[in-house]
Amino acid sequence: MRFLLLLLAVALAAPPAGAQPTGTQPAGQPTAAPPAPAAASARLKDLVVLEGAAPVQLVGYGLIVGLDRTGDRARGRSSAPYTVQSIANMLRRFGTTVDPLRLGARNAAAVMVTATLDPFSGPGGRLDVTVSAIGDATSLSGGTLIQTPLLDPLTNLPRVVAQGAVSTGTLLASAAGSSARTGPTNTGRVPGGGLVVEAVSPTLDGTTAGLILRTPDFTNAARVAEAVNARFPAAAEAVHAGLVRVAVPEGGVVALMASLESLQIAVDVPARVVVNERTGTIVAGGDVRISEAMITYGSLVISTQVDPVVSQPGPFSDGQTVAAAVGGVAIDEAQARSVLLPPNADVGELAAALDALGMTARDVIAVFQALSRAGALQGELVIL
Structure with missing residues (x-):
């Protein structure tokens, strides 16, 4: 019924045949075309990279020490023996030989160290490196990365050495067996901790x-x-x-x-809608168009409830008290609401229509998926 009333309202709003619309040119005179939307522009340096001068991804294996008992919990032949063995190898380099079975690793953690080297960085240049725990460390906050060579995977040659204090930018607190944290604590960065020792020679x-x-x-x-x-x-x-x-x-x-x-x-931007279902984020380009479509939205809520019931026997009887349960089911279906999108609608009109329906981000994601399956979404739908 609402859909018919909407169509009737559109028909009543349309001007009668032969009537001159308000604000238009008289018959026989050319009408000015509406101004085209201004295209986005960008510098050429932000659009292209030079062939033969691609960045180089580097990787290395290292140790972080100085942790406050939040490192790898391995000891001897436990779950992370590589951490203990790495500590023993490091001490051996400094002339100290220790049996790995007598070492603990609560204040140390084994990490993978990664970085991206600019092809035009010369020896002596600095860059940030990222450290990620590979054992059972709970936090890398407050630790220091021991000097670690980062290798070029194509040549297997060290191009950067990394060392320095680790910054995680997170907070970890615990008390009486309970803990809380903000963000991941087993991944961090060493700002300016990478020192270039061998530059890349771009062709x-x-x-x-x-x-x-x-x-x-x-x-x-x-x-x-x-x-x-x-x-x-x-x-x-x-x-x-x-x-x-x-x-x-x-x-x-x-x-x-x-x-x-x-x-x-x-710059010509492709018509694309990017959806992140994990966070409920939706990004749609301005060139996305939607063909004529009708969207109906309603909600169905089914609730169940179990109430305990106790049956008492009569006085002076041989009966026993019995506990039972009585279940109940309720169904609440809200009235469906509909909107009709005009032909070649843009994302602004779609957003206004969906906002009028009171949809959440999850509902909007479902609408975009349904529009794409129906062939009404004139653009690419990318789901992350």
Whole structure:
């Protein structure tokens, strides 16, 4: 009934046939097209990376010491013998030999150390490293990472050595067997703890340089090539959606990139809706469109309840007291509400319609999934 009333209201609001709509041009005169929405723009340096100069991911195995009895609880042949063995190996390097079976690890933890090395960082440069516990440590707060070499997985050569105080940015408190914490405490960072000892040698020689788009897109690749050709005529060619090839001028790659990095590119953003079901977060691009669709929302609540009942025997009888239970079921179904989306509706109109229905974030996620399955969502639905 509400759906019919909504259609009737739309029909009554429509102007009669032949009537001149308010604010329009008289017949026979051209009407001005509505202004197109301004496209988002970005610098070229934020859209591309230079081919042959990719960052290098590094990894290493290390020890964190100085913990307040929150490290690996292994002793001898327990669940984390590698921690005790690592402590024994470290002491052996300093001329102290100790039987691993006599060592404890409550104040130490074995960790994996990771970092990303910029291809243009030279020896002596600093970078942040991340440490993650691999044993049964409960917290890395207050610990210090012992000097750890970080290896290039392709060459197996150490490029960075890491050492320093660990920062977790979390709080852990316990009392009388109860504990509470804010955020993960078995992962942390060592700000500026990585020291570059061997730099990466990017391959930038040649007559051409490749610009690799961070997000491949044919339209953006063509626009990048067009912007580069406006600065250096006939120098750029869009090879495919993720690569633009540019001829290197006499000044070399450095002069080329310095001249191109500040170019403003009109970015074409794909129509995409990203949903994180774990946190209930929804991000929709402005180019997402929804075909004509009707959304009906209602709620059904089923509640059960068990009431204890005690049956008492009569006085001076041979009966016994019996405990029983009486169950009850209640069904509460709220009245369904509906909205009708106009053809080619945008995310703003959809958000207003869903807000009018009083939906939660979980309900909105279900609506987007249903719209995608119905073929009414003109865009890509990405579920994390």
